[in-house]
Amino acid sequence: MKKLFIVIALLVMTVSISMAGILEDVQKKGILTCGVSEGVPGFSIPDSNGHWVGFDVDLERAVAAAVLGDPQKINFVPLASKQKIIAASSGQVDLVSRTTTWTMKRDAKQGVDFTKIVFYDGQGFMVPKALGVDSAKKIDGATICVTAGTTSELNLADFARANDMKIEALVFDGKKEAISAYSAGRCDAFTTDVSQLASLRTTLANPKDHVILPEVISKEPLAPFVRHGDNQWKDTVTWIINGLIEAEENGITAANVHEMKKNSKNPVIQRMLGTSGDTGSYINLDKDWLVRAISAVGNYGEIYDRHFGPTTKLNIPRGNNNLWTQGGLIYALPIR
Numbered sequence: 001m002k003k004l005f006i007v008i009a010l011l012v013m014t015v016s017i018s019m020a021g022i023l024e025d026v027q028k029k030g031i032l033t034c035g036v037s038e039g040v041p042g043f044s045i046p047d048s049n050g051h052w053v054g055f056d057v058d059l060e061r062a063v064a065a066a067v068l069g070d071p072q073k074i075n076f077v078p079l080a081s082k083q084k085i086i087a088a089s090s091g092q093v094d095l096v097s098r099t100t101t102w103t104m105k106r107d108a109k110q111g112v113d114f115t116k117i118v119f120y121d122g123q124g125f126m127v128p129k130a131l132g133v134d135s136a137k138k139i140d141g142a143t144i145c146v147t148a149g150t151t152s153e154l155n156l157a158d159f160a161r162a163n164d165m166k167i168e169a170l171v172f173d174g175k176k177e178a179i180s181a182y183s184a185g186r187c188d189a190f191t192t193d194v195s196q197l198a199s200l201r202t203t204l205a206n207p208k209d210h211v212i213l214p215e216v217i218s219k220e221p222l223a224p225f226v227r228h229g230d231n232q233w234k235d236t237v238t239w240i241i242n243g244l245i246e247a248e249e250n251g252i253t254a255a256n257v258h259e260m261k262k263n264s265k266n267p268v269i270q271r272m273l274g275t276s277g278d279t280g281s282y283i284n285l286d287k288d289w290l291v292r293a294i295s296a297v298g299n300y301g302e303i304y305d306r307h308f309g310p311t312t313k314l315n316i317p318r319g320n321n322n323l324w325t326q327g328g329l330i331y332a333l334p335i336r
């Protein structure tokens with residue numbers, strides 16, 4: 001009898017949690033729980049005061065600003081590659097923004113839904129300069145350090161097979177172990193997404209002693225993701241990201257967003273910033289949803305520049321991550 005009661009209570013709890021939805025849940029708790037990496041400069045890493053910073057972090061701060069009115073109201077959960085999908089599918093975190101490639105299996109089979117591609121990446125190789133190798137086609141017989149649970153591990157196997165090469169993969173549970181093994185000389189090369197190679201190279205003792213080879217062997221469209229099955233929450237996060245991109249296209253910045261809201265005569269900008277219509281109501285937020293997100297972190301281009309721009313250590317050219325109007329692939333859907 002007691003057991004039956006517990007089962008019924010659990011069932012009622014589960015049903016009410018899933019009915020309430022993640023958005024209401026987050027707003028009730030007043031805090032957004034976000035998955036991040038275990039520390040990748042430029043993407044997500046704590047600064048010297050323990051404050052999380054980075055491109056992926058700013059996207060999460062934009063969501064916190066839009067849904068909670070405060071970009072600081074985030075509980076950050078560092079996740080190894082192996083844990084990132086299950087952390088969202090199990091409900092441990094509300095949102096993951098962490099250098100994650102949108103693949104068919106993750107999306108359709110592993111209980112998560114991707115929101116919007118925020119960084120077009122591709123896999124590459126880093127080698128010590130002293131090795132004298134200038135092309136990935138010349139790494140036959142090499143031992144390569146790679147992290148478990150990543151697309152990098154799978155692509156490496158494909159690359160070896162397709163090019164009829166013998167490659168020994170040294171697979172590590174975490175990125176920290178993988179990069180330490182590489183810097184200790186346990187493998188000839190390190191492989192991951194090219195942007196992360198640029199980032200991790202800055203953490204090595206002598207970054208100039210390492211080169212990134214020119215070949216890009218895969219497509220790695222990186223996108224934040226949420227638990228599968230809560231369409232409302234997925235819509236909310238997706239449209240906040242669309243809003244940041246559309247803001248760049250329309251010249252709305254952290255510095256001018258309030259002035260634009262007051263004075264812009266452009267109907268697109270008026271809709272985005274809540275001067276006309278009520279786009280916020282489509283994602284269960286108020287009229288100022290996007291004003292708060294932009295004033296917290298700036299538009300997409302400002303976020304990119306802050307973490308990857310020419311004044312940063314990483315200095316990753318925008319390339320495919322330029323707006324479509326500038327020859328890139330970054331394209332926001334219409335906010336109306």
Ligand SMILES: N[C@@H](CCC(=O)N[C@@H](CS)C(=O)NCC(=O)O)C(=O)O
Binds near residue numbers: 098149175176193220
């Ligand atoms: N984009 C790839 C690779 C992602 C990735 O994050 N790779 C590594 C290897 S450098 C990693 O775990 N990085 C961060 C961390 O755990 O701190 C994927 O989605 O599988």
